[in-house]
Amino acid sequence: MEGTGPGNAIYVVNHGKHAGLMIRRADIPANQIPERVDFPGAEYLEIGWGERDYYQADDPGVWLTLKAALWPTASVLHVVGVPGTPQEAFAGLEVLRVTLNRDAFLRLVRDIHGSFVRMNGDKALPLRRGQYGDSWFYPARGRFHIFNTCNGWLADKLKRAGLRLGWVDPFTSDQLMARLRRSGAAVEH
Template sequence: MPGGRREALGGAVAVCLLLGCALAVPENPYAGQEPARPVWVVTSGWHTGLAVRRSDIPAGLLPESADFPGATYLEIGWGDRDYYQAREPDLSLTLDAGLLPGPSVLLVAGLKGPPAGYFGPGDTVRLDLPEAPFRRLLTYLHDSFVRNGVPRAPPIAPGLSGTSRFYAAQGRFHVFNNCNVWTARALRAAGLPAVPAAAVTAGGLRSQVQRWGTVEPVPP
């Protein structure tokens, strides 16, 4: 990969980090309201995703949840098709994913226990949403699948664990439209004041959501 493109990527990430540091995060607009449904923002390295209780998903949304009959929770993340599915992505895949807009996939994992048990300390933030905002967030997730006229999207590949699957997704991935931006847009669809431009990095997103929710400890 030419050095100039690498420098451009580094500069873009630096700008996003500065934006995240300078961002004044608004308060949670649902503070004080009766919460109805929990949503978890989960972080794994550079990547973020969302987790919900499978039993909270209403009929007509996310029919792909039927692919995980033994799961109590579902974790959903979005990413570059080639990079996300690679077991050991190399530098070339990493740079291509960031610099060249390409097709995307969703990774859905079935979890048997609370999300905090699957991630590191400080990597799980619980947000409690009223019913209507929660449904808008699920609608955003639902609309992220490519269904091609069928009611339930088929998996396109096994996931990175035995309890996960990849699905074709809407949208094209690049450095300014990555997994963290996708997560921020889902929260914004729910009415939270997330700023996608300041969520290009996982840390930029986490600095926002920690103001609206509770960082959950890893279970003993």
């Protein structure tokens, strides 16, 4: 991507149903994403967005699946503190590296920062422990529904940072990953 300043690598990992965005914790400016203090041993933060009840459920079942798809509902952010590299943490999963110029990277971080629901400008309070590793769920902005899904949310953030991923947001994580590969993202091993 064109722009000013050196580039920052971000990573996108394909979990099957959804994709997660990974940002090196040390690259996040001090005034952005204060929730990072909840993960002192992390080298990276993996961030995903989804329907509040479905995403937090151990076994969402049919009712939560239908509710998530058919009604605009509240959302959460799932943040995972990753102590090593994306490739080590998610060995066996597809991981893509995208290099953004500094301006694009800062736009992406500001956009992610603005996705948290915070009281009085402080950091967001965790709702509950996350799905794996050192992780938490946090309240998020935006309503989840079939036309505003986790993969569409991530694609929107990446497009707002300057990536060209097409007019229509991808529905599946495989569609998102294919578009990222076409945009020049590098496969990590």
